[in-house]
Amino acid sequence: MPSRLLPFCNDSIRPASPTPVTITVNGEPMTGVTGQSLAGVILAGGTLGFRHTSVAGRPRGVFCGIGVCYDCLVEVNDQRDVRACQRRAAEGDVVRSQHDPLPAGPGEATPTPGVTAS
Amino acid sequence: MIQVLVIGAGPAGLAAARAARRLGASVTLLDSSDQLGGQFWRHLPAARPAARERILHHGWDTFQSLSATLESDGGCRIIRSANVFALETAAAGPGTVHVIVGAPDGVGRKRLSFSPDAIVLATGAHDRTLPFPGWDLPGVFTGGAAQALAKGERLAVGRRVVVSGAGPFLLPVAASLVAVGSRVLGVYEANRLPALVRGWLPRPWQLLGAWKKGAELGGYARGHLAHRIPYKLGRAVVAAHGTDRVESVTVAEITADWTPIPGTERRIAVDAVCISHGFTPRLELAVAAGCALTLERFVRVDDRQHSSAPGVYAAGEITGIGGVDLALAEGTIAGHAAAGGTIGDRALRTTVRGRRTFQGFAARIEAAHGIRAGWPEMLTSDTIVCRCEEVTYGHLCETAESTGSRSLRAIKLSTRAGLGICQGRICGRSVEELLACRAGGGLVDGVNTDRRPISGTIRLGELAAAVTPADSYRLTSTSESSKGTL
Amino acid sequence: MTNDVIIVGAGIIGAACARSLAAAGCDVTVVDRGTTAGGTSSACEGNLLVSDKGPGYELVLAQYASTLWKAAAVDLTEQLGPQFPSVEYEAKGGLVVATTEAGARVLLDFAASQRSAGVDACVLDADAAHELEPDLTPGITAAVHYPEDAQVQPTIATEALMASARRYGARLLENTPVTGAILDSAGALVGVKTPAGDLRASRVLIAAGPWSGDVAALLGVHLPVRPRRGELLVTSRMPHRIFHKVYDADYVGAVGSDDSALQTSSVIESTAGGTVLIGSSRQQVGFDARLRVDALSEIAAKALRLFPFLAGAAVIRSYGGFRPFMPDHLPVIGEDPRMPGLWHAAGHEGAGIGLSLATAELLTALMLKRPTHLDASPFSAARASLAPHLKAASYAI
Ligand SMILES: Cc1cc2nc3c(=O)[nH]c(=O)nc-3n(C[C@H](O)[C@H](O)[C@H](O)COP(=O)(O)OP(=O)(O)OC[C@H]3O[C@@H](n4cnc5c(N)ncnc54)[C@H](O)[C@@H]3O)c2cc1C
Numbered sequence A: 001m002p003s004r005l006l007p008f009c010n011d012s013i014r015p016a017s018p019t020p021v022t023i024t025v026n027g028e029p030m031t032g033v034t035g036q037s038l039a040g041v042i043l044a045g046g047t048l049g050f051r052h053t054s055v056a057g058r059p060r061g062v063f064c065g066i067g068v069c070y071d072c073l074v075e076v077n078d079q080r081d082v083r084a085c086q087r088r089a090a091e092g093d094v095v096r097s098q099h100d101p102l103p104a105g106p107g108e109a110t111p112t113p114g115v116t117a118s
Numbered sequence B: 001m002i003q004v005l006v007i008g009a010g011p012a013g014l015a016a017a018r019a020a021r022r023l024g025a026s027v028t029l030l031d032s033s034d035q036l037g038g039q040f041w042r043h044l045p046a047a048r049p050a051a052r053e054r055i056l057h058h059g060w061d062t063f064q065s066l067s068a069t070l071e072s073d074g075g076c077r078i079i080r081s082a083n084v085f086a087l088e089t090a091a092a093g094p095g096t097v098h099v100i101v102g103a104p105d106g107v108g109r110k111r112l113s114f115s116p117d118a119i120v121l122a123t124g125a126h127d128r129t130l131p132f133p134g135w136d137l138p139g140v141f142t143g144g145a146a147q148a149l150a151k152g153e154r155l156a157v158g159r160r161v162v163v164s165g166a167g168p169f170l171l172p173v174a175a176s177l178v179a180v181g182s183r184v185l186g187v188y189e190a191n192r193l194p195a196l197v198r199g200w201l202p203r204p205w206q207l208l209g210a211w212k213k214g215a216e217l218g219g220y221a222r223g224h225l226a227h228r229i230p231y232k233l234g235r236a237v238v239a240a241h242g243t244d245r246v247e248s249v250t251v252a253e254i255t256a257d258w259t260p261i262p263g264t265e266r267r268i269a270v271d272a273v274c275i276s277h278g279f280t281p282r283l284e285l286a287v288a289a290g291c292a293l294t295l296e297r298f299v300r301v302d303d304r305q306h307s308s309a310p311g312v313y314a315a316g317e318i319t320g321i322g323g324v325d326l327a328l329a330e331g332t333i334a335g336h337a338a339a340g341g342t343i344g345d346r347a348l349r350t351t352v353r354g355r356r357t358f359q360g361f362a363a364r365i366e367a368a369h370g371i372r373a374g375w376p377e378m379l380t381s382d383t384i385v386c387r388c389e390e391v392t393y394g395h396l397c398e399t400a401e402s403t404g405s406r407s408l409r410a411i412k413l414s415t416r417a418g419l420g421i422c423q424g425r426i427c428g429r430s431v432e433e434l435l436a437c438r439a440g441g442g443l444v445d446g447v448n449t450d451r452r453p454i455s456g457t458i459r460l461g462e463l464a465a466a467v468t469p470a471d472s473y474r475l476t477s478t479s480e481s482s483k484g485t486l
Numbered sequence C: 001m002t003n004d005v006i007i008v009g010a011g012i013i014g015a016a017c018a019r020s021l022a023a024a025g026c027d028v029t030v031v032d033r034g035t036t037a038g039g040t041s042s043a044c045e046g047n048l049l050v051s052d053k054g055p056g057y058e059l060v061l062a063q064y065a066s067t068l069w070k071a072a073a074v075d076l077t078e079q080l081g082p083q084f085p086s087v088e089y090e091a092k093g094g095l096v097v098a099t100t101e102a103g104a105r106v107l108l109d110f111a112a113s114q115r116s117a118g119v120d121a122c123v124l125d126a127d128a129a130h131e132l133e134p135d136l137t138p139g140i141t142a143a144v145h146y147p148e149d150a151q152v153q154p155t156i157a158t159e160a161l162m163a164s165a166r167r168y169g170a171r172l173l174e175n176t177p178v179t180g181a182i183l184d185s186a187g188a189l190v191g192v193k194t195p196a197g198d199l200r201a202s203r204v205l206i207a208a209g210p211w212s213g214d215v216a217a218l219l220g221v222h223l224p225v226r227p228r229r230g231e232l233l234v235t236s237r238m239p240h241r242i243f244h245k246v247y248d249a250d251y252v253g254a255v256g257s258d259d260s261a262l263q264t265s266s267v268i269e270s271t272a273g274g275t276v277l278i279g280s281s282r283q284q285v286g287f288d289a290r291l292r293v294d295a296l297s298e299i300a301a302k303a304l305r306l307f308p309f310l311a312g313a314a315v316i317r318s319y320g321g322f323r324p325f326m327p328d329h330l331p332v333i334g335e336d337p338r339m340p341g342l343w344h345a346a347g348h349e350g351a352g353i354g355l356s357l358a359t360a361e362l363l364t365a366l367m368l369k370r371p372t373h374l375d376a377s378p379f380s381a382a383r384a385s386l387a388p389h390l391k392a393a394s395y396a397i
């Protein structure tokens, strides 16, 4: 687990002892610390890739960390396009990877109307 | 009473708000974050206060006193988690500022709008990272990301990390990483000694002092940094490798104009890499307000920090990358002038003198660390340039060639480069520079990628909703407004 | 007389005319003060519509255009090769819906009149409409499906037409504003002045979009083309949930209206990039491109009436342009009887992308004195409906 939270007892700035916050990410529970961003919780859990891109299906995760690149988009409590690095984790948040396939072009198989890709 | 609206609560915005209050203006201070302090004074959240936060920051006491003064001042309204999504110009005055308040990317947030007498723009900057093969792999971060996660959450983005790019910012990034337990295997500054000497003093370590004015790293990190981490000049990470995440990087020597030198490549196993080639100012609100830009594409201001748009002042990194002390000085002058003060006022004398001292800094950073023209040599035709729309370098060149277009606007629209959700914040300048040398004879349409009429996203339902009258909008408590936000 | 032509304007109209004239053997020079597709043709949507046009001359032109686009999409790909970006032609069809009883009556009557003019306008019941667009509001009162409606990516289409014109031999001068006329002793137009020098040709075609009135004035005649501002919203990419071009029936009213105050009506469609374009407003504010949040807000509110699910969609940008508005709602295509040598292809309002190819064919036939595919007189600068709007006196040069 290369990305990780510094254990608070080792931290020279002496943060207050952490209160845990639990979210689910694609159905798996993950526990972080109150005040952490969703991105921070996911990264500290060892996951770097949050989603797959629309064109080449490549993995993406946090890049800029300050809300400008939109690479860290996730679905939170059924709301799309949430920057995980900007949203603080709230107890019980249901986070899912967001995937936005391109529409099938003319001549390609048309996706079934009403069925959205997972 | 003069109404001053300050956008951005980093060093520049905080200083502007305080200066405007000192002259008795009524001040509203907005920031999209739920914390004050901006990028520089990013700190652990109120939910998790740290006893010795100050050892991580330069000028922490300045920050504490600025924020305490403003928070306890009834004449200064601070609205956190308030993203300015549009700025509309008006026939008279600086225009109307449209704001959405609530959790970032939330739903059903409140819309507010303000038509103040003066606006101070203090929206800061973000890292500029040039494209290179593999930069889209998870595990490749900007320096700012590594620092924000370290300072704001005490999270280390990796265990074995390499820092690369250009500029004095690489050092605090490395220090932040070390302070949360990462092993920094090397810091690679693209520029070479002659450039650094030209811009700075002979000893590059003094950059650290100049940038951070000394002590804020804490003796621990500083000692660690200075003694154990290799700081190499004239080298760069030229490729990142891995399948689903970065596993190693190639570091190579590069020439003075940043062309990689064949045969000098070396692979280093890492689990994260942090890249920063400088900063890009956040200009969209300034552009929307009609502010003229300088040739280097910062907001052009006069000695009162007044832009070319009536009633619109600008301070901090959007007027030039100069560090926190310059941002504080500019903010103070901007706030003072916005509230009706004049530059000759006694109270400003030391600040004006200070600004002059710090101003040379921006020029020196550029001379020493500026991006050099050879960087496209790092790219291969399948290197992604626009991350959002996955537009490759090859596609960009092919389209420019096949259409013969010399219009940035047209090439953007025909390749989708810069049209994605980040709106060219990350790739914009790189796309411009690549096309300027690829489109036959250069670009001629005079368009740039800084115009973004919508600043940050807004939900369609929120845009459709009525504006909450600003005067009836009351913050019940800061914790209410900051719930679930960062 | 030689077949040389100067075209003022490198938007889609100028590009289409250049291509058609050059292919027919004319010696063509296109001049633009900016770049190809630097004006309205990259600040619009790429709808190729018959659905918004009632029986009349514009519909006839649009029906002709619709057949031309199908063929051109294939020809352009063949001519320009696989490196060239695709014009993204897609005959996805339009769905016009009403959400009020009054709107339903107007829409159904309109569709009936269109059918009598040969438009495929198929009335659907609510279930059939929801089969085409499952996420459409349940509260619709009428729906008409127009299978002939199609779209292209307008910037790429303009670039492609211009690239094609150049392969047929047309020349392109960018960054070259036309500043005045060159007249012969008899008062015929024989060229234009530019800062880069004089350009001479036996004919000059104005295809300067909403600026056509200004260019006409520079050359010495009055042409009542006025800008009509339009703004659109772009969402982030989302899973494909909107499959046709979907309009609110009041769009038809807005297109034909003369009102200069803000009007908005919903035009919603997905793009090949996965984003959704949400339009649009119509407002006569001169060439004032200032952002107007109230207009954007109204566009947003109306879109939600059709697709409530869009409430959560993230808006990433707004953009807008100036439609070349004509007081009698028809473009001017052909020679100007007031000044020998002066030709027009201008004033296509909100349909210039769609009408470009038909305009070009008609214009080429007129210039080369060939039989035209359709009656050209309704588009003449001498038509009766335009007369009241033309100022008699020419401008001094
Ligand atoms: C990630 C990062 C880390 C940095 N770390 C260091 C460092 O360690 N040392 C150093 O010397 N310099 C650092 N810098 C440079 C730093 O930006 C400046 O030194 C200093 O913070 C500039 O102050 P400022 O007030 O101009 O801008 P900032 O501190 O960037 O403040 C701008 C504020 O404006 C807000 N804002 C922007 N747009 C909007 C909007 N539309 N609506 C509402 N609010 C908005 C932002 O949320 C932000 O809080 C860093 C920069 C970045 C991007």
Ligand SMILES: Cc1cc2nc3c(=O)[nH]c(=O)nc-3n(C[C@H](O)[C@H](O)[C@H](O)COP(=O)(O)OP(=O)(O)OC[C@H]3O[C@@H](n4cnc5c(N)ncnc54)[C@H](O)[C@@H]3O)c2cc1C
Residues within 6 Å of the ligand: C008, C009, C010, C011, C012, C013, C014, C031, C032, C033, C034, C035, C036, C037, C038, C039, C040, C041, C042, C043, C044, C045, C046, C047, C048, C049, C176, C177, C178, C179, C207, C208, C209, C210, C211, C212, C215, C229, C230, C231, C232, C280, C320, C321, C322, C323, C324, C345, C346, C347, C348, C349, C350, C351, C352, C353, C354, C355
């Ligand atoms: C919001 C909006 C949505 C629209 N949606 C659609 C749609 O879905 N479907 C559709 O068919 N149409 C649509 N339109 C209309 C369509 O965009 C226009 O009708 C069409 O683009 C006009 O093309 P043009 O070539 O005449 O003008 P332009 O593309 O504007 O080109 C005119 C050119 O003339 C040049 N020029 C001006 N003055 C001079 C001078 N003095 N010297 C040299 N050059 C000069 C300009 O630089 C410009 O490049 C829409 C318009 C808007 C604003």
Ligand code: FES
Residues within 6 Å of the ligand: A061, A062, A063, A064, A065, A066, A067, A068, A069, A070, A071, A072, A073, A083, A084, A085, A086
């Ligand atoms: S990582 Fe860039 S926006 Fe979150």
